[in-house]
Amino acid sequence: MASYDFYTGIDRTQTASVKWGLTKDIFGSDDLLPMWVADMDFQPPVEVKQAMEERLNHGIYGYTFAPPSVGKSIQAWLENLHTWTVNLSWILYSPGVVPSISTAIQAYTNPGDKIILQSPIYTPFFEMIEKNDRIVLNNQLINKENRFEIDFISFEQQLKDGAKLFLLCNPHNPGGRVWTEDELRKLGNLCLKYNCLILSDEIHSDLVYRSYKHVPLCSIDEKFKDIVITCIAPSKTFNLAGLQASAVIIPSDELRDQFKAQQGKQGFFTLNTFGIIGMEAAYRFGHQWLDELLSYLDENVNIATTYITENIPALSVMKPEGTYLLWIDCRSLSLTDDKIKESLIQKGKLALEPGNKYGPGGEGYVRMNIACSRENLMDGLLRLRRAFT
Numbered sequence: 217m218a219s220y221d222f223y224t225g226i227d228r229t230q231t232a233s234v235k236w237g238l239t240k241d242i243f244g245s246d247d248l249l250p251m252w253v254a255d256m257d258f259q260p261p262v263e264v265k266q267a268m269e270e271r272l273n274h275g276i277y278g279y280t281f282a283p284p285s286v287g288k289s290i291q292a293w294l295e296n297l298h299t300w301t302v303n304l305s306w307i308l309y310s311p312g313v314v315p316s317i318s319t320a321i322q323a324y325t326n327p328g329d330k331i332i333l334q335s336p337i338y339t340p341f342f343e344m345i346e347k348n349d350r351i352v353l354n355n356q357l358i359n360k361e362n363r364f365e366i367d368f369i370s371f372e373q374q375l376k377d378g379a380k381l382f383l384l385c386n387p388h389n390p391g392g393r394v395w396t397e398d399e400l401r402k403l404g405n406l407c408l409k410y411n412c413l414i415l416s417d418e419i420h421s422d423l424v425y426r427s428y429k430h431v432p433l434c435s436i437d438e439k440f441k442d443i444v445i446t447c448i449a450p451s452k453t454f455n456l457a458g459l460q461a462s463a464v465i466i467p468s469d470e471l472r473d474q475f476k477a478q479q480g481k482q483g484f485f486t487l488n489t490f491g492i493i494g495m496e497a498a499y500r501f502g503h504q505w506l507d508e509l510l511s512y513l514d515e516n517v518n519i520a521t522t523y524i525t526e527n528i529p530a531l532s533v534m535k536p537e538g539t540y541l542l543w544i545d546c547r548s549l550s551l552t553d554d555k556i557k558e559s560l561i562q563k564g565k566l567a568l569e570p571g572n573k574y575g576p577g578g579e580g581y582v583r584m585n586i587a588c589s590r591e592n593l594m595d596g597l598l599r600l601r602r603a604f605t
């Protein structure tokens with residue numbers, strides 16, 4: 217029997233939520249339903265709130281370190297959910313995965329170095345490379361029968377061209393591919409061959425639907441421990457992005473020391489008090505909650521996909537293997553991304569991320585976040601239909 221209620225909406229206006237409070241600034245209108253930012257409209261497991269309340273009531277919020285119990289909760293989570301055995305000493309903390317990507321770029325590469333990513337991809341992958349004065353090598357994903365695949369030939373060429381670092385997104389945002397062990401092994405072996413490090417962003421790894429399995433890249437082969445830096449976080453899984461707490465797992469002593477040294481240069485010392493408390497409680501108590509969340513999200517994905525197929529046949533959805541983000545193909549409308557956005561705003565009153573924001577290969581798509589109440593999902597789908605019919 218389900219014990220958590222994901223069906224009933226909770227008002228998030230007046231909470232300085234980026235999704236609900238900045239829609240007017242970003243999309244220019246305040247009567248839009250926001251289904252853009254990747255966070256969920258749900259409360260986390262009740263134990264997270266209880267742990268934070270207990271700490272809140274103490275009343276003193278001085279500098280706080282992450283005690284070993286936090287690392288142990290991460291260790292147990294990774295072992296139970298992903299069959300990955302991690303030493304406590306491998307775990308570092310960071311305020312976010314995007315900050316970790318930037319730190320890794322600074323720690324392991326120099327200005328002018330080449331870094332591989334695979335577009336369409338979460339925009340900060342491009343931004344962190346470019347803002348750090350490194351060069352993007354884009355191994356654009358291949359859309360084969362509405363499913364992303366990796367171009368290994370071009371990937372190997374980019375490694376031959378001297379790429380120093382590869383930013384992998386697994387599961388992939390957008391498109392929701394959960395890369396298979398075979399695909400990951402191939403990527404890892406090629407990077408070993410050409411001496412290229414891999415930052416594996418596994419922030420969406422707990423949000424994987426039942427017929428698929430997330431495989432942590434680093435767990436596949438002993439040798440990968442020498443080249444892989446893995447980022448995980450409770451922020452997507454448990455909707456805790458506002459706590460700004462994440463972990464970086466680096467088995468190699470040398471790579472870990474380099475990462476730590478770079479964090480030191482940035483003045484990073486510790487996470488915020490509630491990030492530490494929330495992260496431990498989520499990983500310790502969140503299994504049942506996550507099980508129920510995934511069933512609910514799976515239903516939302518099916519409802520949205522069926523609705524779009526039956527009512528907006530010009531659009532088609534890439535079936536997500538993981539993540540709560542639908543990648544919707546609008547190319548048969550033959551509209552530019554600006555026109556798609558305009559129709560969504562003017563006619564649909566709906567705020568969605570336009571696909572060209574994710575780089576080459578994203579043009580003509582939109583990304584829709586379906587981690588919301590059933591009522592808002594249905595409202596969003598009606599608005600999507602209104603935008604394009």
Ligand SMILES: Cc1ncc(COP(=O)(O)O)c(C=O)c1O
Pocket residue numbers: 254311312313314315338385389417419420449451457462
């Ligand atoms: C692939 C990916 N990485 C990182 C992030 C953001 O991570 P953080 O908020 O920890 O910086 C997101 C958020 O949507 C994401 O989709």
